[in-house]
Every structure is written in C-alpha cells, then in structure tokens.
Amino acid sequence: xxxxxxxxxxxxxxxxxxxxxxxxxxxxxxxxxxxxxxxxxxxxxxxxxxxxxxxxxxxxxxxxxxxxxxxxxxxxxxxxxxxxxxxxxxxxxxxxxxxxxxxxxxxxxxxxxxxxxxxxxxxxxxxxxxxxxxxxxxxxxxxxxxxxxxxxxxxxxxxxxxxxxxxxxxxxxxxxxxxxxxxxx
Numbered sequence: 001x002x003x004x005x006x007x008x009x010x011x012x013x014x015x016x017x018x019x020x021x022x023x024x025x026x027x028x029x030x031x032x033x034x035x036x037x038x039x040x041x042x043x044x045x046x047x048x049x050x051x052x053x054x055x056x057x058x059x060x061x062x063x064x065x066x067x068x069x070x071x072x073x074x075x076x077x078x079x080x081x082x083x084x085x086x087x088x089x090x091x092x093x094x095x096x097x098x099x100x101x102x103x104x105x106x107x108x109x110x111x112x113x114x115x116x117x118x119x120x121x122x123x124x125x126x127x128x129x130x131x132x133x134x135x136x137x138x139x140x141x142x143x144x145x146x147x148x149x150x151x152x153x154x155x156x157x158x159x160x161x162x163x164x165x166x167x168x169x170x171x172x173x174x175x176x177x178x179x180x181x182x183x184x185x
Contacts, residue, residue, distance in 0.1 A: 041106035043098040
C-alpha cells in the first residue's frame with residue numbers, strides 16, 4: 001500500500017500529524033506476484049438444505065438453554081450436518097452455519113483444490129518460513145557465542161592483549177630495578 005501525504009500533513013521529522021490525517025490518500029499497487037485465491041463458496045440452494053432450530057447447551061446461562069437459537073443444517077445430497085451456536089441470535093447463527101456448510105461442501109467436492117485447503121497450505125508455508133528464520137537466527141547467535149568462547153579458551157583473543165601488556169611492564173620493572181640500591185648483606 002502506498003501512502004501519499006501532503007507537505008502540510010508532515011512535520012520536519014517525517015511524522016504524520018493527526019491534523020493532516022484528512023489529507024491522506026491511500027493507493028494500492030497491483031500485486032501481480034501473488035496467486036489469486038479461489039472465490040469463497042456460495043451457500044447451496046435452500047431446496048437442498050434442511051434447517052432445524054434447537055435449544056442451546058453449554059456455558060452461557062439459562063437464556064441460551066431456554067431459547068431455540070442454535071441452528072442445525074443438513075445438506076440432503078451429501079448428508080453433511082453443521083450445528084452453530086456461537087451467538088444468542090438465531091439469524092446470526094443461521095448465517096454462520098450456512099457459511100460453514102458451504103465451506104464443508106466445497107471441501108467435500110474439491111478436496112485438495114478447495115479454498116480452505118489452499119489457505120491452509122499458504123498458512124503452513126508462512127509458519128514454516130518463520131520457523132526456519134528463527135532457527136537460522138539462533139543458530140547464528142550460538143555460532144557467534146561458540147567462536148568467541150573457543151577463541152578465549154585457546155588464548156587467541158587474550159594473546160595479543162597479554163603481549164601488549166607484558167612488554168611495558170617488564171621494561172618498567174627493569175628500569176625500577178636499576179635505580180634502586182641493592183641491599184648489602
């Protein structure tokens with residue numbers, strides 16, 4: 001998404017003020033590299049669906065248990081049954097149940113080519129990519145720690161520092177020893 005902002009809406013440091021928010025214009029660039037998902041499946045015709053309204057159950061208090069707000073749909077050609085009781089509203093439950101039923105029928109008819117299967121594969125790829133990135137990051141971090149620890153153990157890192165420190169100290173000890181009188185026994 002590209003964002004075009006007028007100069008009046010931006011401050012000197014590049015932040016967008018809330019005063020200029022009404023002047024923002026949002027444009028979308030075409031994303032040709034993304035694959036298009038298949039369209040969402042439409043609900044089957046009413047002649048193929050049997051609807052039942054049931055009393056709800058489970059948590060939610062007495063009101064859910066008293067009213068017939070739960071919706072059960074059966075698709076007669078395939079025999080798929082869907083029950084929805086997500087809200088206290090019968091109309092909202094009916095709409096949600098029809099969407100779920102359309103998705104189940106799409107999975108039944110199309111199998112691996114169904115929209116939900118394609119979306120699942122895309123999510124799985126994204127998750128696998130994120131996991132790989134985490135593993136690479138921590139592996140690189142561990143390698144950095146190990147190489148630093150190995151260098152310290154082998155004395156490679158300290159050897160140059162020790163050489164630099166020892167030379168002036170030895171010279172100063174020699175200088176001090178020459179100036180001090182020796183004790184007579």
